[in-house]
Amino acid sequence: MQAYLDVVIRSVSAILLLLLIAKILGKQTISNMTFHDFVTGITLGAVASNLAFNKNIKSSYMILALIIIAGTSLLLSVIALKNHKMRKWISGSPTVLIEGGRILEGNMQKVRFSMDSLDQALRGNGIFNIEEVEYAVLEDNGMVSVLKKEKYQYVTKKDMKLHLQPQSFPLELIMDGTPMENNLKNNGLTEEWLEAELNRKGKKISDVFYGVRGTQQQLVFDFYEDGIQKPVDQE
Template identity: 75%
Template sequence: MFAYVEILIRTVLAILLLLFIAKILGKQTISNMTFHDFVTGITLGAIAANLAFNEKLSLSHMILSLIVIAITSYLLSVIALKSRKMRNWISGSPTVLIESGKILEDNMRKVRYTLDSLDQALREKGIFNIEEVDYAVLEDNGEVSVLKKDEYQYVTKKDLKLHSNAQVFPIELIMDGKMMEKNLENNGLTKEWLEQEVKRKGKQISDVFYAARGTKKQLVFDFYEDGIHQTIDKE
């Protein structure tokens, strides 16, 4: 029985430590998987797994390993911020794959990137014809950034000389039937105003699953009872 309790405690401790370390290392660790982040993630995962389930290894030794890895990773991040040369070594650097519409075979060979991988990356960007591409860059997180040739780029409002309407950041007003009072206060809105808007829909605040003010200051409501009698369910 004690063994099960120990595993339970070690597992919870491993998760809490990983959450704490991820908080310290920052969001980049989970958003941009560079060489540094990839190695850090795998190492932390392996140590945390052993901390949770390997009873033969000392709990204190595993915690020490996690702390050392976290500190080392943090210091590498600081060094990468201070030195561009070290940053290229720690996190990697972008590689140009296509320049002026020409595929750079030597660069692709250096990073062992195949034409099949390039075609797939372009398709994921909605590009099925490689002649549309002016520049393509393999970023240090493995993503491919693409600049299309002028004739294949999308037309913008600026190109058409149209005046763009001012947009604002969307605001969540109600979630799970509860007012987001902090959001209302920070944006100069009142509870009375929101209640009045909900009443216009013939509803109460408790009937609203989600409500937000959109980028054009329009109100969007989603109610618990949507009036959909039969939903589409793909099996």
Template identity: 70%
Template sequence: MHAYMEILIRAILSIILLLFIAKILGKQTISNMTFHDFVTGITIGAIAANLAFNEDLKWSYLLLSLVVISATSFSLSLIALKNRKLRSWISGSPTVLIEGGKILENNMKKVRYTLDSLDQAIREKGIFNMEEVEYAVLEDNGMVSVLQWDEYRYVAKKDLKLHSNAQAFPVELIMDGTFMETNLEHNGLTKDWLESELRRRGKRLCDVFYAVRGTQQQLFFDFYEDGIHKPIDKE
């Protein structure tokens, strides 16, 4: 029983420590990772796993390892911010794969990137014809950025000289049938106003699952009763 309790405590402690370390190292560590983030994540994960389950290793050794690795990773992040040359070594640097519509075979060989991977990355951008691509760049995080030739790009409102209304950040007003009072207050809105909007639609608060004011000040309501008798449920 004592052994089970020790593993339980160690597992909980390792999760808490990982959350704490992730907060210190920042969101970059859990986003699309660079070389530095990849190495840090794997190392810290391995140490935390040993902390949770490996009773042969002392707690103090594992805790010290976590502290040292986290401090080293944090220091490397600071160095990368200050020094551009070291940043390219620590985090990597972008590699151009296509320039002016031409595939750069030598660059692809340097990063060991195959044509199959390039084709897939371009298709994931919704582009199925290679001739549409003017530039493709393999970023530090392993993602491919693509720039199409002018004639294949989508037309923006700016290109058509159309004026657009200013957009606001969406504000959630009701979640799980409950007023988001803080959001209402911070945006100068009231429950009475929202209830009046619901009455206009012939609804009450108890009918609403989710409500949000969108980027153009428009209101969107999702009701508990959707009126869909045979919803699609693919497994």
């Protein structure tokens, strides 16, 4: 029984420590990772798994190792921010794969990036015809950024000289059927106002699964009762 309890304590400690370290290192560690983030993530995972299950190694050693790894990673992040040359070594640097509409085979071989991978990355950017591409860049986080040739680029409102309306950040009003009191209060809104808006639609707050005020101040509500008798993905 003691052995099981020890595993539980070590496992919970490992999770809590990793959460704390991730909080300290910042959101970049859990986003699309650079070389530095990838190495840090794998190393932390390996040490944490040993902390949880390897009883042959003292917990204090594993905790110390996690602290040292986190500290080293944080130090490297600071160095990368301050020094451009070190940043390229620590985090990597972008590689141009297509320039002026021409595929750079040498660069692709250098980073071991195949045509299949390039085609897949272009499709992920909504491009199925490679002749649409002016530039494609393999970023240091492994993602491919694409600039289309001018004749294939989308027309914007600015291009068409249309009247531009000011936009605001979407404001969540109701989530899981519960009014977001802080959001309402911080934006000068009340539950009474929200109820009045819903009454116009013949609904109540309890009928709403999710409600949001959009970028153009429009109100959008999703109700629990969708009126869909046979959802497509439900058997």
